[in-house]
Amino acid sequence: MSILAWIEEQRKLKLLKNPKPAATSTETGQGLWTRCDNCGVILYIKHLKENQRVCFGCGYHLQMNSNERIHSLVDQGTWRPLDELLSPCDPLEFRDQKNYTERLKEAQERTGLQDAIQTGTGLLDDIPVALGVMDFHFMGGSMGSVVGEKITRLIEYATQNGLPLILVCASGGARMQEGIFSLMQMAKISAALQVHQNEANLVYISVLTSPTTGGVTASFAMLGDFIFAEPKALIGFAGRRVIEQTLQEKLPDDFQTAEYLLHHGLIDLIVPRSFLKQALAETLTLAKGAPFQEIGKIPYGVEFPMNLIDQENWNRFIQTPTSYDDFVQNFEALLKTQENIQSGESTQILKNVKDNAETTTGSNPILWYSEYKDGNTNDVTFLNR
Ligand SMILES: [Zn+2]
Known part of the structure; x- marks a missing residue:
């Protein structure tokens, strides 16, 4: 079972445990109301958006789309997108129940994005940053060649211009429809990050939101100089069920939550959404004075033009x-x-x-x-x- 299917099943199970009040079914259809994934409380979407999609009942952090996230992090009017028109193709002519091209088209029409990430630059509390925000609503935020390329270009742009980098992760992992093309993005991004972090000595903060899984966790999500996560975010590599079946043992209830990972030292900080911008700004201010930062063309590795x-x-x-x-x-x-x-x-x-x-x-x-x-x-x- 894929991670996405598992997440969907968990959501359904939760809904079963908290039966839905009959009155809301029609409103949900009109898109005015939604329900908390955690406590099942019915929420008015307009108010929920104003509250950065944090449940009024239990404080659970519901999924944000990339536009909302950018709006919440970047100072008004300062967002400058990069590579907006980079679009995916279908190199493997992949088909499951549907053609990959059809899935892409449907997701593009629904989200208004070309692929599952937005990258660009902006000011965060007056600090210039390079920001990439993944969008889980586009094919489960899966990382295909376009997502990988956009992130790599963003990192290289940040390196060239001496900008700190922030990546907000929300992903089901590598995109299976692109096979090896999506897997190689992991290495490509990691290589670009190596230059940004260790040659140019610039700071990279990765922000893990629910869910961050699979190939994204296995590459750039865990490479941050600082790794922040949202409360109760699901963060893992393989799905819980796969691990349970492999190990033949029961895993703790809070397994693969942000809190569990913080306790075990995999992440640095859990920041509620309302404080995220402030936390990022303060961390960046702290890192701004770090020594040995370099801007411009960064020579790296041993450059031998030999085979x-x-x-x-x-x-x-x-x-x-x-x-x-x-x-x-x-x-x-x-x-x-x-x-x-x-x-x-x-x-x-x-x-x-x-x-x-x-x-x-x-x-x-x-x-x-x-x-x-x-x-x-x-x-x-x-x-x-
Ligand atoms: Zn709730």
């Missing part, structure tokens, strides 16, 4: 050259095998390489070689961006 075979050859030929003569000997031998260059030419090439490269890449001969390769071949660059 792996070249690298291996290079490692064997050159045992950490310490002097120029040392380098010449090894490099000449390497050039002869690698580049089909005759010995007469190689001396001149070496001189050119050294003259050109030393000024741009410093005194490390290994970098000279990479500079030379960079300028002379069209090799696939492996570790290069």
Whole structure:
């Protein structure tokens, strides 16, 4: 059973336990009333929205859509969306009961979104932030290639512009209709986050709302420098039933709730919705003065424009050259095998390489070689961006 089906079943079970008053059935149809998923109290939607979709009866946090969330977090009139027109396609021509394209079209018409996330920039209590908000109402907030790409672009934008990043997660996990294309987003986003957090030293706060499950939990949701969650939010990887059946034991009632995870050290803070903006603003203010933050193009990793075979050859030929003569000997031998260059030419090439490269890449001969390769071949660059 999928996580989504499980959530739906839990909701139905709760409704059965708290029978619905007969009078409200017609109003629900008109979209004026709704009922609390937790205590079953009937709520007037207009008032509920004003209360940020927090139940008046029990304080339970009902699901918010992405527009409401952005409205509640971003200062009025400062929201600037990014990549609004990025739309999903159907690479696998996936079909279950319905075609994937039909499901997409239906979800797009119902929500007015292209996919299950909105990204952009705005001011949060006058602090510029890059914000991504997932929308559970679009196919269960599932992460397909568009969601992954939008998040990655947002992170890269934030890195370039030195912005702190906030991602509000609400997702059933990776989108099964896109198969491996959705799974690879996990690695892609994590790689972009690595640069944002550890090379540019910028802050990333992930806000987990109910439900955050599957591939989202297994990637960016748990990578925040600070991980906030809403009270009683369902946060997990596999569904409760799957785990129970695998382990053959009963799990505690509060298993996979925010409170349970806080107790076990997986998240940092549980913040009620009414305080969320303030908590984010205060955390960002605190992080603003952090040292070593970098803005702009961030170099990262080891940038060798070599393929792996070249690298291996290079490692064997050159045992950490310490002097120029040392380098010449090894490099000449390497050039002869690698580049089909005759010995007469190689001396001149070496001189050119050294003259050109030393000024741009410093005194490390290994970098000279990479500079030379960079300028002379069209090799696939492996570790290069
Ligand atoms: Zn309630």
